[in-house]
Amino acid sequence: xxxxxxxxxxxxxxxxxxxxxxxxxxxxxxxxxxxxxxxxxxxxxxxxxxxxxxxxxxxxxxxxxxxxxxxxxxxxxxxxxxxxxxxxxxxxxxxxxxxxxxxxxxxxxxxxxxxxxxxxxxxxxxxxxxxxxxxxxxxxxxxxxxxxxxxxxxxxxxxxxxxxxxxxxxxxxxxxxxxxxxxxxxxxxxxxxxxxxxxxxxxxxxxxxxxxxxxxxxxxxxxxxxxxxxxxxxxxxxxxxxxxxxxxxxxxxxxxxxxxxxxxxxxxxxxxxxxxxxxxxxxxxxxxxxxxxxxxxxxxxxxxxxxxxxxxxxxxxxxxxxxxxxxxxxxxxxxxxxxxxxxxxxxxxxxxxxxxxxxxxxxxxxxxxxxxxxxxxxxxxxxxxxxxxxxxxxxxxxxxxxxxxxxxxx
Amino acid sequence: xxxxxxxxxxxxxxxxxxxxxxxxxxxxxxxxxxxxxxxxxxxxxxxxxxxxxxxxxxxxxxxxxxxxxxxxxxxxxxxxxxxxxxxxxxxxxxxxxxxxxxxxxxxxxxxxxxxxxxxxxxxxxxxxxxxxxxxxxxxxxxxxxxxxxxxxxxxxxxxxxxxxxxxxxxxxxxxxxxxxxxxxxxxxxxxxxxxxxxxxxxxxxxxxxxxxxxxxxxxxxxxxxxxxxxxxxxxxxxxxxxxxxxxxxxxxxxxxxxxxxxxxxxxxxxxxxxxxxxxxxxxxxxxxxxxxxxxxxxxxxxxxxxx
Numbered sequence: 170x171x172x173x174x175x176x177x178x179x180x181x182x183x184x185x186x187x188x189x190x191x192x193x194x195x196x197x198x199x200x201x202x203x204x205x206x207x208x209x210x211x212x213x214x215x216x217x218x219x220x221x222x223x224x225x226x227x228x229x230x231x232x233x234x235x236x237x238x239x240x241x242x243x244x245x246x247x248x249x250x251x252x253x254x255x256x257x258x259x260x261x262x263x264x265x266x267x268x269x270x271x272x273x274x275x276x277x278x279x280x281x282x283x284x285x286x287x288x289x290x291x292x293x294x295x296x297x298x299x300x301x302x303x304x305x306x307x308x309x310x311x312x313x314x315x316x317x318x319x320x321x322x323x324x325x326x327x328x329x330x331x332x333x334x335x336x337x338x339x340x341x342x343x344x345x346x347x348x349x350x351x352x353x354x355x356x357x358x359x360x361x362x363x364x365x366x367x368x369x370x371x372x373x374x375x376x377x378x379x380x381x382x383x384x385x386x387x388x389x390x391x392x393x394x395x396x397x398x399x400x401x402x403x404x405x406x407x408x409x410x411x412x413x414x415x416x417x418x419x420x421x422x423x424x425x426x427x428x429x430x431x432x433x434x435x436x437x438x439x440x441x442x443x444x445x446x447x448x449x450x451x452x453x454x455x456x457x458x459x460x461x462x463x464x465x466x467x468x469x470x471x472x473x474x475x476x477x478x479x480x481x482x483x484x485x486x487x488x489x490x491x492x493x494x495x496x497x498x499x500x501x502x503x504x505x506x507x508x509x510x511x512x513x514x515x516x517x518x519x520x521x522x523x524x525x526x527x528x529x530x531x532x533x534x535x536x537x538x539x540x541x542x543x544x545x546x547x548x549x550x551x552x553x554x555x556x557x558x559x560x561x562x563x564x565x566x567x568x569x570x571x572x573x574x575x576x577x578x579x
Numbered sequence: 580x581x582x583x584x585x586x587x588x589x590x591x592x593x594x595x596x597x598x599x600x601x602x603x604x605x606x607x608x609x610x611x612x613x614x615x616x617x618x619x620x621x622x623x624x625x626x627x628x629x630x631x632x633x634x635x636x637x638x639x640x641x642x643x644x645x646x647x648x649x650x651x652x653x654x655x656x657x658x659x660x661x662x663x664x665x666x667x668x669x670x671x672x673x674x675x676x677x678x679x680x681x682x683x684x685x686x687x688x689x690x691x692x693x694x695x696x697x698x699x700x701x702x703x704x705x706x707x708x709x710x711x712x713x714x715x716x717x718x719x720x721x722x723x724x725x726x727x728x729x730x731x732x733x734x735x736x737x738x739x740x741x742x743x744x745x746x747x748x749x750x751x752x753x754x755x756x757x758x759x760x761x762x763x764x765x766x767x768x769x770x771x772x773x774x775x776x777x778x779x780x781x782x783x784x785x786x787x788x789x790x791x792x793x794x795x796x797x798x799x800x801x802x803x804x805x806x807x808x809x810x811x812x813x814x815x816x817x818x819x820x821x822x823x824x825x826x827x828x829x830x831x832x833x834x835x836x837x838x839x840x841x842x843x844x845x846x847x848x849x850x851x852x853x854x855x856x857x858x859x860x861x862x863x864x865x866x867x868x869x870x871x872x873x874x875x876x877x878x879x880x881x882x883x884x885x886x
Binding site: 233236237240241244259261262263266353354410412542543544546547548551554555556557558559570577 | 636637638651655656657722723744746830831832833834835836845846847849850851852853856
């Protein structure tokens with residue numbers, strides 16, 4: 170009896186002790202695939218090293234599944250302490266409703282405006298001159314991944330741009346390969362279309378439609394070419410019966426498919442599979458036509474909390490995520506580009522270096538999430554997933570419907 | 580019946596008590612239930628309908644835009660596809676569940692051996708959630724691992740059976756899973772109804788030399804009307820809310836070929852951050868239920884007053 174009581178006393182003392190020195194922060198995110206989980210572990214490791222505790226709240230499924238859960242928890246009065254979101258317009262209303270912690274003091278003390286490159290990332294975090302989120306990485310959609318094995322099996326050279334890829338497709342098909350691997354989820358269909366647009370119609374046309382919502386350009390001849398190309402790509406992806414993006418990437422890794430249009434997060438999968446850029450796979454930024462980086466990415470938001478201890482820990486975590494060491498460790502594992510230009514990434518592989526080059530040249534575009542509202546994005550996704558999966562919809566029909574969505578976008 | 584009896588008693592009293600205070604304890608006891616019904620069901624429904632006329636995005640705001648949300652809703656192809664799918668799924672599921680459920684029940688009712696075993700086997704799918712059912716059937720219907728590959732493995736190389744990957748018939752792939760899950764339960768309800776039929780009826784039918792199938796169709800089924808009504812309500816409520824089965828099996832694909840209204844509502848409200856549009860869609864769902872429900876309720880309960 171006495172021992173039990175001592176044990177209780179000891180446990181209580183232990184709990185009390187930890188409560189004083191460390192704060193536990195629950196962090197939600199949707200990084201669950203192999204490469205992603207390894208990257209988020211870097212954050213956790215660094216944060217635990219400060220004496221606080223990182224309570225991992227991974228939500229399986231992609232952002233489409235996790236985001237509603239995260240938002241309803243914040244709205245429902247049960248906020249986590251920090252959460253991943255894509256910066257841009259997704260959290261706009263949450264910030265306006267005053268549900269997010271204002272990080273301006275940390276940002277000013279550490280000079281975020283000087284270290285974050287490109288600064289447009291920080292602009293996406295800014296509402297009415299105040300900063301509400303920490304950008305942690307740059308993820309560009311504008312990539313295509315090619316399997317060397319698939320092209321070797323088909324007896325053709327690995328293409329260096331989209332036109333060569335289209336020309337090589339019949340040979341791939343003859344060798345029993347799927348030319349283009351595509352997952353069936355709406356965001357993938359819509360994203361691949363965006364990449365084709367930038368490559369074929371050019372960045373200016375893309376900006377005119379997506380940022381300025383110019384429906385005339387969307388209905389015009391440049392976009393008509395994009396829709397024709399997308400219809401051709403649809404035929405190449407006809408036999409790709411997978412759902413998730415990483416399953417599609419896996420088709421490329423194993424050489425069952427020639428290539429995949431997917432953002433640079435796919436690179437983590439190649440890394441986990443032990444493949445080497447330039448030897449086992451090739452990456453084409455901007456489909457090898459218009460080499461640009463779209464500056465989408467992930468950011469962390471910190472929902473408001475009454476407890477000053479937690480607020481303090483939240484701000485510590487915020488500054489930690491932008492620190493040099495954590496940026497390097499995290500982005501190397503994740504396969505994404507760091508948000509600061511002043512760090513050494515000599516450990517980066519071929520593809521990341523290509524990306525860093527383009528970034529340094531300043532060939533950047535905003536990401537779809539930064540310019541379009543979630544509602545418009547949803548409408549475009551509905552159209553695109555239908556178009557990619559139903560060959561009976563002609564390119565002209567799809568274009569007319571697309572122009573209508575752009576005309577009513579806000 | 581009960582109401583008639585109470586009314587009969589009250590006419591015998593010299594001074595009938597005030598109606599409001601009659602049976603007071605029961606009325607007080609039901610206040611929480613009444614409050615729940617008024618605030619949760621009616622209150623929230625009214626709130627949803629009011630907000631469907633606004634342009635609420637992520638947060639509900641009273642910023643009225645008239646019928647804009649409804650115009651957009653009925654101009655959206657995905658919504659029209661959803662409605663069409665629900666109609667196909669609904670009609671087929673209603674007819675098949677009733678037919679299969681009743682047939683199985685009638686077979687079990689023929690005093691067969693191992694009835695308990697069969698009943699358990701047939702009811703078992705009902706114990707699984709729609710998500711599990713959906714995943715199981717997704718695998719069974721997957722052309723690379725499921726039925727198609729098994730049959731091809733037997734040597735029939737050209738055999739094709741991939742409903743979940745064919746936009747024209749994908750809704751039937753979902754229907755198969757729905758029927759598999761639900762018909763066992765309908766069977767049990769029907770079996771209970773069949774057990775309620777008096778043995779004398781069967782004897783009388785046999786004496787008159789009526790064949791068994793005719794006895795079922797012309798005597799037993801009309802006698803089982805209340806059981807059929809119960810089954811009907813159970814099946815229809817399952818149809819209107821079909822969501823998880825679709826999410827687990829196809830998540831609306833290929834393309835938008837297997838979308839259903841409930842999924843449209845969820846996606847618009849939580850993913851596209853457009854509450855107004857989601858509310859408009861859910862109001863339309865409510866409206867369709869009301870259109871079916873009111874005439875039925877009138878026929879079912881309205882007649883009693885006359886009798």
